[in-house]
Amino acid sequence: MSKQYDVIVIGGGPAGTAMASGLKAQGKSALIVESDLWGGTCPNRGCDPKKILLSAVEAKQAATNYQGHGLAGVPAIDWPALMTTKRGYTDGINDGTLGGLKSQQIDTLHGQAYFRADGELTVDGDVVTGTDVVIATGQRPNILPIDGHEYFKTSTDFLDLDAMPKRVTFVGGGYVGFELATIARAAGAEVHLIHHNDRPLKNFDPELVKALMANLTAQGITFDLNVDLKQITKTADGLHLTDDHDFALTTDLVICSAGRLPNDDQLGLENVGVAYGRHGIKVNDHLQTANAHIYAIGDVSDTPVPKLTPLAGYEARYLTGELVKSGAPISYPVTPTQVYASPKLAEVGVTTAQAATEPDKYRVTSLDMTKWFTYYRLQTRQALAKVVVESQTGLIVGASCLSEIADEMINYLTLLIQKQISLAEMQKLVVAYPTPASDLQYLY
Ligand SMILES: Cc1cc2nc3c(=O)[nH]c(=O)nc-3n(C[C@H](O)[C@H](O)[C@H](O)COP(=O)(O)OP(=O)(O)OC[C@H]3O[C@@H](n4cnc5c(N)ncnc54)[C@H](O)[C@@H]3O)c2cc1C
């Protein structure tokens, strides 16, 4: 008879591995199942490889900003060498993650998990048994079902390209489209980004998105807005893209960056009474599905938060406690989110759009920081911020930043918001000068 586990975790990405480790540390027996690469999206084909490629883009951008200001000559990106650097990291992730799980004495199984018609959980057809099951199967790229969709490639393909094609087109103006377009352009490609309406990155402050697009346009990226792509055909000259009107473009590589779909439709969830849909597996505020013994965390769960690696880990930590001893409903901390373009666009907390609906409660300060010492020193083209302050308390409750160092600033701002640090408290601190942290007092 097969071993009976306390918990079976499906999916070996950031959510699943954090869950299995947490359970093990609490003395529970756990089996973790992965059908593809151990480590999941983030380290194999998401955040980490992207940020390695972006490091070369940042170095090139820094040198570009200093032309005529003390540096002569802009370095070129050597794509094959950069890809070797990326693979130097990603090639070790699968074995490293598996080794880490084994060293914690967590049982692992490679195969496809599926709930069969009698409700038994199977892995490649073999039954496995556990008291509880945690589903952490993530998401996959959404491929638009247009004519010629078979020519679409995905972010996964882009992050492992042997050579950068001459012409690259992205369809969908979200995180993936903006980030990978920035990398492709810096690596020398002619880049188009097609978006179906006039509001790419629609959850971010529209003025800062406009400023980001102006910066990227100046770098040579072409935005094709209000284009509803209908067809891709292969011609002698490349891939021909058309809509139902007069849009036409020929490109060498077309990446579908029009969102991601939850991996909830191939698990046999209907056989165990678990409800799911376009936004993922339905869970209550204890991350429990309609089946009391089955939970869902990370990208695959339908929760009111963005789908990000730190939140996958946060949900795993919450559920580890919940499965070990019943606790309070999950509540999420303020969570920063950012687009790693050039410059970077980052937001946290109350948005400027939310603040505008309650003018008595919030005031919004717009700052052009381009000439501040921090940005002058870097010779950055533009540095903007919008800060949302709660009128009654004077506390910062939200912020949007657009700059080359927005990713660093937003984490400081997250700390100020989450810990409710007032200007008076801030001024009791001494931080190293001159650094981005020494600018914080001027943001209130
Ligand atoms: C290009 C890109 C860039 C990103 N950049 C960032 C970033 O900068 N910052 C950030 O915070 N987030 C980023 N993300 C999002 C981040 O990668 C995800 O939020 C994170 O990986 C979610 O973790 P997860 O464990 O829920 O899912 P995943 O990491 O997707 O892991 C799920 C695992 O489950 C496995 N699986 C699926 N079905 C089955 C099955 N039936 N049986 C067994 N195993 C199964 C999959 O193979 C996969 O390994 C990015 C994503 C992409 C695509």
Ligand SMILES: NC(=O)c1ccc[n+]([C@@H]2O[C@H](COP(=O)([O-])OP(=O)(O)OC[C@H]3O[C@@H](n4cnc5c(N)ncnc54)[C@H](O)[C@@H]3O)[C@@H](O)[C@H]2O)c1
């Ligand atoms: N920096 C980060 O933290 C980061 C980076 C990459 C991905 N991610 C995660 O992965 C998720 C997926 O990213 P994504 O960029 O693929 O999705 P997204 O949902 O952020 O963006 C998809 C975009 O495609 C557009 N779109 C949809 N249909 C279209 C069509 N027919 N034609 C043109 N445009 C169309 C949408 O309006 C949207 O703007 C993100 O929501 C995020 O959770 C995070």
